[in-house]
Amino acid sequence: MSLLSYITKNTNLPEVSVKNTISLLNDACTVPFISRYRKEATGNLDEVQIGDIVKYKELFEALEKRKAAILKALEEQDVLTSELEQKVNNAQDITTLEDIYLPYKKSRKTKADTAKANGLEPLAKIIMSQNAHDIESIAYKYVKDAVGSVDDALESARHIIAEWINERTDVRNNIRYQLERFSTIATKVVKKKADEEDAQKFRDYFDWSESLSRIPSHRLLAILRAENEGFIRVKIEIDDERALDKIAQRIIKSDNECSDQIEIAIKDAYKRLLLPSLSNEALQKAKEKADEAAITVFAKNLKQLLLGSPLGEKRILAIDPGFRTGCKVVCLDAQGQLKHNETIYPHAPKNDSTGAIKKISTLAEAYKIEAIAIGNGTASRETESLIRRIRFKNDIQVFVVSEAGASIYSASKIARDEFPNYDVTVRGAVSIGRRLQDPLAELVKIDAKSIGVGQYQHDVDQTKLKTELDTVVESCVNAVGVNLNTASKSLLSYVSGIGPKLAENIVSYRDEHGAFSARTDLKNVPRLGDKAFEQGSAFLRIKDAKNPLDDSAVHPESYSIVKAIAKNEGKRVSELIGNSAVLNGIDLKPYCTDTVGLPTLKDIVKELEKPGLDIRERAKVFTFNQNIKTINDVQEGQLLPGIVNNVTNFGAFVDIGIKESGLIHISNLSDGFVSDVSAHISLHEQVIVKVLEVDIPRKRIQLKLHKS
Structure with missing residues (x-):
């Protein structure tokens, strides 16, 4: 049995697509690169299908490795016959293989x-x-x-x-x-x-x-x-x-x-x-x-979380709320750089709400704040209530942001390297603010298991979990694209073909030489060779670059095609971008070659129409019911606004603005039968729920999804 026949049998994918994909994988190409820029070779396979090929390729290689080890052991025992060797080589799964080896596998005297x-x-x-x-x-x-x-x-x-x-x-x-x-x-x-x-x-x-x-x-x-x-x-x-x-x-x-x-x-x-x-x-x-x-x-939830709505490059005042220790306040510029930090004490025991309101107002004006991010942990609702009492001179949006994993980040080496002169409380507040600006860029710094958006994540196979979550993060990062001149090492490390070491080299080069002005400058980064450039360059964006294609998902290897199209249309490349009238009228067939077909050409035109378009929706302000402060305020029959903060196979948990999240059991997602929770509800979705039951002693709230 060959690798090709093994994968084809288990995936039911076309043989030529599997063969070409195996060849690309063996040539150190990544899944995001193959799915996005080698559609002609793969027959337009998507990331999931290519991921299946990777999985069965690894299973086949593990099977072959085990066969080799067993054959060697049988040979050393001097029991290997041609018939036994054939049985071993013909085994198509590990279970059959181990059964063949069982009579010769004695770990102890029986x-x-x-x-x-x-x-x-x-x-x-x-x-x-x-x-x-x-x-x-x-x-x-x-x-x-x-x-x-x-x-x-x-x-x-x-x-x-x-x-x-x-x-x-x-x-x-x-x-x-x-x-x-x-x-x-x-x-x-x-x-x-x-x-x-x-x-x-x-x-x-x-x-x-x-x-x-x-x-x-x-x-x-x-x-x-x-x-x-x-x-x-x-x-x-x-x-x-x-x-x-x-x-x-x-x-x-x-x-x-x-x-x-x-x-x-x-x-x-x-x-x-x-x-x-x-x-x-x-x-x-x-x-x-x-x-x-x-x-x-967990993977579905993580993907939804990472692709959560960003507010974008806005000046943020972020608050990590607390009672006795006060609320840590930080001011960030539009690029997420820390400009100011201090602590206010609006709640018990100090109850200095007047001083806190004055301080927030002053900071908002001084740093031209455009939005406020409040962590959703202890004292969150009280802090949100305080902020909403303030009459700002400008229109400032107020958001409640999930703190999940913020404490993990604040104590991590990444946080210490970013803010060596600040304590964990400042780092945590910065993380809350940056999550509002760009959830993806901030959450990649945290071990995905610490975010807590799954079920029994500590009980499952940790190696498989890490592999799957790393794949999800890589997929999300490359789907969105990365600003080469502002991205952290953590974010860059997930870019196709880059990895941690090259990410570190990119940041070091950027610190020493200043912002990148062209994608080709990447070739000057130490140890970033042609293969890494091929795999990663198209996923990296340069804002306001000389070549406008450097801020798009068009691969540098296709720049000549765009130039040819522009020349034939009597336009400059910059005049093609966003020009749907011209782009939609182009006959693409003359531009097809042995390696570039219509799938790639259509992708190029689509990208030129809206270059660098962020696939994520923009963040929207959400307000909880202001009368619900604790579980004692929750009553059966109430309709409440909430945000889905976890999805499991048995239902979805919803934040209704108090410490305890409510559960919408799978049976309460719809009046009909539900087999897949994620088909009816998604992480961070804003919903209206009906309260079915409140169990105060056990701190449990049963909810039903309310269809408006």
């Missing part, structure tokens, strides 16, 4: 090994032939040394038979089938821990049973977390009698003393070897499936 060492393998073979009579007399011949009796001899022979049964691929696959189709996951509480406070959040699972194949991902992850924390015990169960009968049908071909011995061995193999191993395997596969579902939810 009962069967001991029995073989005591000379009982011939007796096991006699029993398995199922032709012998008076088996006890035959067994008596093997009673010697460590084998003290006929019963010992028969038991030892059964241990060998049990191991043979365990190693049979057909038997293992049949048990797998039953576990996959008919198994249940059952839980029991650990009684001595049942009354612990931390156990109460898992009390639904103190005595639970459900089909393993149908259990929702969030529930399985919750159960496994409860087990990991020692509150419950988990068991995978199937119909034992049915399973034993299926094994017996495959092995027992007679009705005599031998079959009696084999039946005992089957029960031993099933209970001691097959069921523990394969039920763990089934649970692990279910966990992997649940991980995949949870990671998909």
Whole structure:
């Protein structure tokens, strides 16, 4: 099986598209670059399809690596035959491969090994032939040394038979089938821990049973977390009698003393070897499936968060609110640079609201503030109420901004490098302000797991989670594009083909030589070679560049095409930009070449119509119900404005302006059946919700999505 056939079989994508994509990947091309600038080669595959090719390419390479390791181990054991080698090479998945290797994979001495060492393998073979009579007399011949009796001899022979049964691929696959189709996951509480406070959040699972194949991902992850924390015990169960009968049908071909011995061995193999191993395997596969579902939810949420609405280059006054320690206030210029910081104390215990209002008014005028960003944590509503009392001379918009992960950023090395002379409170306030200006540029500085927009992110496979989230960040950064002259190292590191080291070199070069005036200046950056320039240059923008194409998504390799189009239309390149009347009337076919086709040419024209267009919507002011300050103010039947702050497989959480977020359960998203939460609601969406239930002791609010 070749790499090409393996990927084509698993993706159902055209062979030529897969072949060309593999070639591009092997040539160190990135997914964003391939999907955007190599459409002719891939047959116009999108990022998701190319991502699938990457996934199956990695799976195939891992499979081949494991095959090589197994073949080497078999060769070292001097058991490798041409038939065995062929079996290994023909295996198309890891499970089949490991089953082939199982008889030769001994990590510790087994009962069967001991029995073989005591000379009982011939007796096991006699029993398995199922032709012998008076088996006890035959067994008596093997009673010697460590084998003290006929019963010992028969038991030892059964241990060998049990191991043979365990190693049979057909038997293992049949048990797998039953576990996959008919198994249940059952839980029991650990009684001595049942009354612990931390156990109460898992009390639904103190005595639970459900089909393993149908259990929702969030529930399985919750159960496994409860087990990991020692509150419950988990068991995978199937119909034992049915399973034993299926094994017996495959092995027992007679009705005599031998079959009696084999039946005992089957029960031993099933209970001691097959069921523990394969039920763990089934649970692990279910966990992997649940991980995949949870990671998909996290990835969708992260994408929506990163592509959240930016306010743009505006002068911001940002406030990180607090009570006893005061509210940290910072003033930022339009590029997010810190211009001023101080602390005000409008709330208890100092209650200096008059001084705070005066100070905010003065700062707003002095720094020509255009918008105010207030963190949504402690004292947020009180601070928002204070700000809305101020009568500013100019029209200043007020926004409440999510603080999720701000404390992680403020204590990070990135924040220390940016603001070495300021403490964490100042850095946190700066982060809040910058999030309003450009959520993407600021959030890339934070470990995505710390943003908290998923379900059970700490319980899933961390390597897979990181890979998927890094892919999402890379996709978002390159979809939006990056201002080469203002971007941070963190942001630049996600640009196609750049990475952390080149990002650092770009910033160092910019600090030393000043702003870049042309994309070609990138070639002067140390260690930024032709491949990195090819992969990254089109995703980097230069505002007010000499060549207007340097502030567009047109790749430098296509500049000559644009120049030819402009010449043939009797225009300068700058006169083409935004000129829809001319651009829409161009016949693109004469510009097609062996490597450039209509997909690329149409992309170029689309970009020239609106160069550098930000795909994100602009930030909109949102106001919570001013009468709702705490959960005690929330009443059943109320209609309240809110902002979705998390989406999971079981529903969406909504910020209604208080400490506790409310839950819209999946069943309350629509009057009809809902299978996919994200199809009905998205992160940061502004919604109206109806309050269904308020549980003050448990601090839970049940909501329903209100359709206006």
